Each structure stands twice: as structure tokens, then as C-alpha cells.
Amino acid sequence: MTVHIGAKPGDIAETVLLPGDPYRAKWAAETFLENAVCVNEVRGMLGFTGTWKGNRVTIHGSGMGMPSLSIYANELIKDYDAKTLIRIGSCGGMQDDVKVRDVILAMTASSLSTPSSGIFKEFNFAPCADFGLLQAAHNAAKGKSATTHVGGIYSSDVFYDERPDLNEQMVRHGILGVEMEAAELYNLASRYGRRALAVLTVSDHLKTGEALPSDQRERSFGDMVEIALEAAFA
Numbered sequence: 212m213t214v215h216i217g218a219k220p221g222d223i224a225e226t227v228l229l230p231g232d233p234y235r236a237k238w239a240a241e242t243f244l245e246n247a248v249c250v251n252e253v254r255g256m257l258g259f260t261g262t263w264k265g266n267r268v269t270i271h272g273s274g275m276g277m278p279s280l281s282i283y284a285n286e287l288i289k290d291y292d293a294k295t296l297i298r299i300g301s302c303g304g305m306q307d308d309v310k311v312r313d314v315i316l317a318m319t320a321s322s323l324s325t326p327s328s329g330i331f332k333e334f335n336f337a338p339c340a341d342f343g344l345l346q347a348a349h350n351a352a353k354g355k356s357a358t359t360h361v362g363g364i365y366s367s368d369v370f371y372d373e374r375p376d377l378n379e380q381m382v383r384h385g386i387l388g389v390e391m392e393a394a395e396l397y398n399l400a401s402r403y404g405r406r407a408l409a410v411l412t413v414s415d416h417l418k419t420g421e422a423l424p425s426d427q428r429e430r431s432f433g434d435m436v437e438i439a440l441e442a443a444f445a
């Protein structure tokens with residue numbers, strides 16, 4: 212049991228999938244895991260542990276934003292010894308060829324700041340995915356219906372009032388999409404020698420304004436979860 216997670220020692224698997232939304236953790240656990248058991252509900256941030264094809268998996272909400280993800284990822288790593296952490300989330304598309312419902316495998320995650328900025332100070336650390344996980348996810352994605360993109364994303368601190376000047380430079384430099392968690396997950400995985408990857412479904416588009424209704428956001432992410440699970444155990 213930690214400050215924010217009520218799970219008992221051993222309740223959390225070495226492989227952890229981290230959706231932002233605890234209800235997506237519940238849905239993914241019920242849909243993909245066998246014998247899923249709720250191992251955390253402190254502050255409503257649900258976590259479930261079960262098995263997928265005989266492999267033990269925990270699916271645990273991270274909350275929205277890097278400060279929230281940082282709390283859960285730190286405790287999952289340091290108190291429960293999680294070794295593989297895969298964010299399964301949604302993002303906003305930023306390139307013309309990135310469409311709603313596409314999947315993005317985040318090779319890198321740029322940001323204006325992260326909870327690790329206090330450690331890095333003026334050093335621009337490059338948060339990047341574990342190559343083995345990324346390669347396995349790319350292979351797994353070949354068998355899926357969704358179009359998959361591999362490249363850099365932007366982990367923002369805000370959902371509203373983003374700086375307009377940033378958008379133009381991010382698109383110019385090939386940033387595929389924006390979300391609010393991956394950069395800190397990658398910082399922590401590098402710091403503690405763990406494997407991390409973010410597999411994202413494009414649920415809205417910054418240029419076209421298109422967005423998936425919330426019920427579809429929760430349900431139409433099956434490809435993303437399957438890619439994450441296949442990559443984790445490849």
C-alpha cells in the first residue's frame with residue numbers, strides 16, 4: 212500500500228498498462244483480461260490485475276496530466292517494481308495525414324516542462340520510448356485495421372489555452388499529436404531503467420476540429436490495447 216495506491220504487495224504485475232481514464236482501465240480489464248481483480252480504487256483511480264494469454268497484467272488509470280501520471284508511475288515502479296509501463300491513451304492529431312481513429316506509437320515526447328524539470332534544470336533531456344517495445348508494437352500494428360504512425364508527440368501541460376505559436380512550430384517539425392502524459396512516463400522509465408511506450412489513438416484533430424464522441428473514445432480503442440499487450444509480451 213502506498214500514499215495513492217491501495218494494492219497489496221504482489222497485487223501489481225510487472226507489466227502495467229496505463230490509460231488516463233480509470234473507466235477505460237475497467238473496460239480494458241473486463242474486455243482483455245481473464246480473472247481480472249480490482250486491486251486499487253483509492254481516489255477512484257481504478258487498477259485491475261488479471262492475465263492475458265497466461266501473462267499477468269495490471270491495467271491502472273494514470274489520471275490526466277503529467278503530475279498525476281508521475282505520482283502513479285513513481286509508486287508503481289518504486290513500490291511495486293513495475294518493469295514495463297505502456298500508456299494506452301488518446302491524443303489530438305496535428306498532421307494532415309494523421310486521422311481520427313489512427314494509432315500513434317510515440318517514439319519521443321517533447322514538452323515545455325515536465326515534473327522532472329526540477330531535476331534536469333536547463334538540461335533538455337530527450338524522453339524516448341523503449342526501442343524493443345516500439346519495434347514490437349510496430350510489428351503488432353501491421354495486423355490491425357487502424358492506420359499506425361510512428362514519430363514524435365507533444366506532452367502538454369494544458370488542454371485549454373495552448374500557445375498558438377507553438378502549434379505552428381510543432382507541425383513544422385513533424386509532431387504527430389498532442390496529449391498530456393507520455394514525456395514524464397519516458398523520463399521515469401529512463402531514470403529507473405524500465406521499459407516504457409505510449410500507444411495512442413487519435414480521438415480528436417486540432418486542425419479539422421473533428422472529435423470522437425466520448426462513448427466511442429472509450430470503446431473504439433481495442434486495436435490500441437491489443438497492440439500494447441502484444442508488444443509487452445513479444
Ligand SMILES: Nc1nc2c(nc(Br)n2[C@@H]2O[C@H](CO)[C@@H](O)[C@H]2O)c(=O)[nH]1
Nearest residue numbers: 231275301302303367369370390391414
Ligand atoms: N492537451 C491536449 N490533450 C489531449 C487532446 N486530445 C486528447 Br484525447 N488529449 C488527452 O486527453 C486528455 C484530455 O482530454 C489528456 O489526458 C490528454 O492526454 C488535445 O487536443 N490536447
